[in-house]
Amino acid sequence: ELLGDNSFRWIHTDDKVLHYERTGGWQVITNFGDEPVPMPEGDVLICSAKHDGTELPGNATAWLRA
Secondary structure, X not given: OEEOOEEEEEEXXXXXXEEEEEHHHEEEXXXXXXXXXXXXXXXXXXXXXXXXXXXXXXXXXXXXXX
């Protein structure tokens, strides 16, 4: 799919997690659940909650660059 001039690709979606990638390795992952989920590989640029680098806490979003 295209979104403007940048490509957009869903990596994972279900009832608790939305994870997508944009051109240049930019990724966004949102965990709507209460339990942590594995954090994708890459440099975490911003995260809405404290994290250990391996898991994204529940009710949080992280912006990464792979």
